[in-house]
Amino acid sequence: MQRSVPQLGDHVMKVYETYADTLFRIAMVHLGRREDAEEATQDTFIKLMEKAPTFNDAEHQKAWLIRVITNHCKSLLGRGWRKREVKLEGADSHTTDDPEDQALIELVLSLPVKYRSVVHLYYYEDYPIREIGEILQISESAVKMRLKRGRQLLKLELEGEEPQ
Template identity: 75%
Template structure:
């Protein structure tokens, strides 16, 4: 498939300036690799240019971009060549304030995808449950359940770390 070589519109450039860092962080949490996260972010903006959807407002656009990058990351992780465990030490570090924050981030990144996604959106990107529900296209009760189970997994892991 040949892509058009025209320059993207100002709205795409502005969207990139506003959302690229957030989308990169989401992809990094999912994929665990700086290079893969950069590629996923780029692919998301290419899809924005190609599809050129009409958005009701900036929140609608933001939710669309998050949904696209999340789905793209799931696709990448599902490919045969990609089915491998990604260690945090191979990833570019996300800015954290303390060693405790880094340890917690490592635990979050090791979680199953469905818990990692809601934990990241809720705690690291400050999305309310209602917005996460819309973005991931799951019910609010499913978001709450995943947050609860994710917290339980983290608590068990943290208790295991403290007892060592």
């Protein structure tokens, strides 16, 4: 029995090293605050240790972790003590040296959560539409519509910033 505990710990540490940054970025996209994103990431790994699910492969494991953190972020956003408006403080994990890239990242972070999530997973995490639908537990057509509307909102913002 004592042997399985270190193995579980080693396994979780390896999973943590592999996916912590990705999960943190996803939580930042949802929550907008470093402290909340760190807590959500930690809670996700706690759930992994508690549930100890078996996975078919690494992609299945990654999808499970993303689904868990996404659902956890949604529940945090739904709590009464938290404002629905997500502040961008602590967005330094999304910084870049290119001012144009930084402006685009800030625009993406300013999107409503349902559009921000799909835009982030599609463009920054390179997930195909089908997998985004599975992760967020929505249909492929809903993913496509959210991507389309998210792009439209970004386009409106970008056009509004251009000198006329």
